[in-house]
Amino acid sequence: MVNxxxxxxxxxxxxxxxxxxxxxxxxxxxxITGIDSARYLDALRDWAKNGANSRFxxxxxxxxxxxxxxxxxxxxxxxxFRLAEYLCETxxxxxxxxxxxxxxxxxxxxxxxxxxxxxxxxPERDYDTTFVNEVGKLRGKLYYDLLDLDGSGSxxxxxxxxxxxxxxxxxxxxGRS
Numbered sequence: 001m002v003n004x005x006x007x008x009x010x011x012x013x014x015x016x017x018x019x020x021x022x023x024x025x026x027x028x029x030x031x032i033t034g035i036d037s038a039r040y041l042d043a044l045r046d047w048a049k050n051g052a053n054s055r056f057x058x059x060x061x062x063x064x065x066x067x068x069x070x071x072x073x074x075x076x077x078x079x080x081f082r083l084a085e086y087l088c089e090t091x092x093x094x095x096x097x098x099x100x101x102x103x104x105x106x107x108x109x110x111x112x113x114x115x116x117x118x119x120x121x122x123p124e125r126d127y128d129t130t131f132v133n134e135v136g137k138l139r140g141k142l143y144y145d146l147l148d149l150d151g152s153g154s155x156x157x158x159x160x161x162x163x164x165x166x167x168x169x170x171x172x173x174x175g176r177s
Contacts, residue, residue: 100113
């Protein structure tokens with residue numbers, strides 16, 4: 001999982017019927033995510049009511065295709081990340097920087113690692129960047145998969161909000177230059 005909030009649907013038999021995806025139970029962040037919580041909650045209710053017959057339950061092949069299983073690099077990144085967190089927890093935040101850097105190198109798509117690393121020190125001094133600069137590098141691309149409840153492969157509201165956010169960020173960064 002690369003971002004929060006993330007949800008996974010697991011049925012009574014322990015089978016994943018929807019792999020990890022961004023999910024919101026409220027609309028607090030809708031303006032910046034483009035995700036309508038009502039659509040997600042309606043889908044969840046449909047699954048609770050209809051079980052395996054819900055139109056939102058994915059076929060096993062689709063679940064496997066969408067699952068992002070951990071790689072060796074992900075496991076190594078997790079170890080470096082946990083060591084860095086431990087150093088921060090025990091009062092050695094400056095010593096954590098090389099471990100956060102290695103975790104970010106091994107798993108650059110993990111915004112959890114980036115956010116935590118930047119929160120525990122000075123991103124400009126320690127990493128020669130800022131969170132805003134890192135998000136700006138995406139140029140409107142989302143750092144997590146679209147919430148695709150209908151299987152269409154798109155989410156127009158979410159995509160539009162991402163483009164608008166990238167444009168606002170670009171103007172903000174250019175204004176500082």
